Amino acid sequence: MKFTEEHEWLRVEGDLIVVGITEHAATQLGDIVFVELPEIEAMVAEGDEVVVIESVKAASDILAPVDGEIVEVNDKLTDKPGLVNEDPTGAGWFFKIKVDDLSVIDDFMDEDEYQDLIG
Numbered sequence: 484m485k486f487t488e489e490h491e492w493l494r495v496e497g498d499l500i501v502v503g504i505t506e507h508a509a510t511q512l513g514d515i516v517f518v519e520l521p522e523i524e525a526m527v528a529e530g531d532e533v534v535v536i537e538s539v540k541a542a543s544d545i546l547a548p549v550d551g552e553i554v555e556v557n558d559k560l561t562d563k564p565g566l567v568n569e570d571p572t573g574a575g576w577f578f579k580i581k582v583d584d585l586s587v588i589d590d591f592m593d594e595d596e597y598q599d600l601i602g
Contacts, residue, residue, distance in 0.1 A: 484572070485591035487548050488600065492572055493588055496579065499555075500588060502548060503576040504536075507601050509568050512538040518564045520556040521578055527553060534577045536567070548591070551582040 485493045490508035494501045509515070517537040527533055527547040534545035556578045560566055567575035592600065 485588050485593060486597035486600075487591055489546055489548075490601075491545065491548055493548055493591060495585055495588060498585065499579040499581055500549065500551070500585070501576050501579050502545075504545065504567065504571055505597070506571045509571040509575070512536065512543060513540040514538055515564045515567045518560040518567065518577070520558075520560065521553045523553055523556060525553045527551060527580070536564075545577060547580070549580065549582050549587050551580040553578050554581045555579040 486505065487493070490505045490511075492503050492505050504512075515536055515538045517535075519535040521527070521533040525533075528550050529547055531547045532544040533547045533553070536543045536545060557566075557576050559574070560577070569575065
């Protein structure tokens with residue numbers, strides 16, 4: 484698993500990258516009450532806003548960590564957005580993205596580097 488400075492995690496699954504937010508981010512946001520997911524087959528560029536999250540504390544945008552095509556979204560979050568709080572690095576994932584080269588994930592932080600970031 485790799486991590487971004489925006490508190491997203493990335494995990495390679497076959498030829499896709501699965502994206503969600505870290506436990507730290509989920510805790511900071513508080514109880515998540517709404518998640519707006521991207522369209523399947525949407526082409527996104529790194530830095531594009533792809534997911535909107537609303538919690539009891541704030542609204543946040545989740546940015547695409549890499550360029551690629553959204554090929555699957557976690558529809559369970561539509562009816563149960565609290566999954567992000569319950570299991571942020573498992574059942575609470577947001578989307579799966581197909582990229583041209585999976586090695587792009589190598590540029591992100593590993594667990595130790597992320598722990599240093601959040602201190």
